[in-house]
Amino acid sequence: MLQAIYEHRGPVPQDVIDAVERETPTPGIGEVLMEVLAAPINPSDVLTLTGEYGMLPPLPAVGGNEGVGRVVACGEGVDGLSRGQTVLLPVGCGSWATHVLAPARKLVPLPDDADPEQLAMMTVxxxxxxxxxxxxxxxxxxxxxxxxxxxxxxxxxxxxxxxxxxxxxxxxxxxxxxxxxxxxxxxxxxxxxxxxxxxxxxxxxxxxxxxxxxxxxxxxxxxxxxxxxxxxxxxxxxxxxxxxxxxxxxxxxxxxxxxxxxxxxxRWFQHATREQQQGLYGELAGMIASGQLAARVHARYDVADIKQAVAEAASGERSGKVLVTPAG
The missing domain is CATH 3.40.50.720 (NAD(P)-binding Rossmann-like Domain)
Structure with missing residues (x-):
């Protein structure tokens, strides 16, 4: 698999990140392996690469904070999820990759017939x-x-x-x-x-x-x-x-x-109840699935082209979101 990894931060965001090949992991107990369908590049992602965001992950790190994946394999003890199912990736999972491994309890099942690119932009x-x-x-x-x-x-x-x-x-x-x-x-x-x-x-x-x-x-x-x-x-x-x-x-x-x-x-998530969070995302997912809520997509890039993708996302002349779409 490919992951977009950065080992340091700097003023030019595309200069600090590279597509690196890694061995595709096997899910353990309670884990799920997913192929990433789409993951956006948000302004907060760019600021994370430059070190200017309010919360920075430890280094080295995989870029990307949100996205949508398709279940490839489930480890022992995973119930309620099956191969081929569309799921919302956990926040901060390192979604600029061809595959993501995550605990099953952190995954949110999504409508399989909805546009995965639109669903990928739902978290933030x-x-x-x-x-x-x-x-x-x-x-x-x-x-x-x-x-x-x-x-x-x-x-x-x-x-x-x-x-x-x-x-x-x-x-x-x-x-x-x-x-x-x-x-x-x-x-x-x-x-x-x-x-x-x-x-x-x-x-x-x-x-x-x-x-x-x-x-x-x-x-x-x-x-x-x-x-x-x-x-x-x-x-x-x-x-x-x-x-x-x-x-x-x-x-x-x-x-x-x-x-x-x-x-x-x-910070809102730190104080909101689980019912409040589920209510908010349930409403938004329904709007996206019905076509009421959609965002413009400016460009799509493979993980291998992450430098160009980040440079495009960081530029001011865009007409929509830049997406990493490794499965496309």
């Missing part, structure tokens, strides 16, 4: 998008929210989920070429970021109340969102695509009582 981005809209502000159908990095994986899911919940979205991007794809997806409003963002938002929404802002960029972009929000609104940050700390002018905090929060999916 869809729940993040869903929880960003529900954990901080009790938005009601017909209300507006604003997000930047709207052409990201989370941003795309958020647009779809908001529409299903009856919410309207202002979607901010950093380049003009990203506007049309989001409009085609059905985004209510798409604007290119800038210092005058608040004025343009007020104009296109008719000065509608804006109680929730979602920021994944940081830097001055955070303050642009803050300026577009209503008094007493909540601004939630979940990323720093600009590489810069969040900037929020004191006037928003002091005179307008803006609430600034942070969100990390891993």
């Amino acid at each position: 981005n869809p729940p993040t998008a869903s929880l960003l809209m529900s954990e901080f502000v009790d938005l009601q159908p017909g209300e507006w929210l604003i997000q930047n990095a709207a052409n990201s994986g989370v941003g795309g899911y958020l647009i779809t989920l908001a529409k299903l919940r009856g919410l309207k979205t202002v979607n901010v991007v950093r380049r003009e070429s990203a506007v049309a794809p989001l409009q085609e997806q059905g985004a209510d409003v798409v604007l290119v970021d800038g210092p005058d963002l608040a004025e343009r938002v007020a104009e296109v929404t008719g000065n509608a109340p804006m109680r929730l802002g979602i920021d994944a960029v940081g830097g001055a972009a955070t303050d642009h969102l803050a300026s577009a929000l209503s008094d007493d609104a909540t601004l939630v940050n979940y990323g720093m695509m600009s590489g810069e700390p969040c900037m929020v002018a004191p006037r928003h905090l002091v005179f307008r009582n803006l609430n600034v929060k942070g969100f990390w999916l891993a």
Whole structure:
């Protein structure tokens, strides 16, 4: 089998990772061997390779935190899983590989007739998008929210989920070429970021109340969102695509009582009950299987081409997710 392995971290993510051949393991007691069908490359994966993410695995490590596999073999004592079954891989399993070995108790059976590429992107981005809209502000159908990095994986899911919940979205991007794809997806409003963002938002929404802002960029972009929000609104940050700390002018905090929060999916999982987690993933899996929820795929790469895949994922000129699809 092939695994995408990195033994150190550095500023150029594709330079630290290589496809390495390893002997395909045999599952032991309670273990399952799977061939990987698809595994995405997320911004957090890139930051893990550069050493900038908030939680880093010990080295050496296999890249990839989520994905979908097909059961190849089961060890003794494994019940409820069979050869050929589609399963959700455990978070942090090292999914950029042709095969993954994991404990059976950590696997989640998935619909065999659903698109494995869409299911492979289910673990991180869809729940993040869903929880960003529900954990901080009790938005009601017909209300507006604003997000930047709207052409990201989370941003795309958020647009779809908001529409299903009856919410309207202002979607901010950093380049003009990203506007049309989001409009085609059905985004209510798409604007290119800038210092005058608040004025343009007020104009296109008719000065509608804006109680929730979602920021994944940081830097001055955070303050642009803050300026577009209503008094007493909540601004939630979940990323720093600009590489810069969040900037929020004191006037928003002091005179307008803006609430600034942070969100990390891993921390939510630490506190959520098993029933809450199962409920969230059950809902999302159903939407993906029915075709209601889908993300754009920009490119597909074999594990052998992991350097090119990571370089593509780290670039800013993409129109969707980069996937590692070793079985394709």
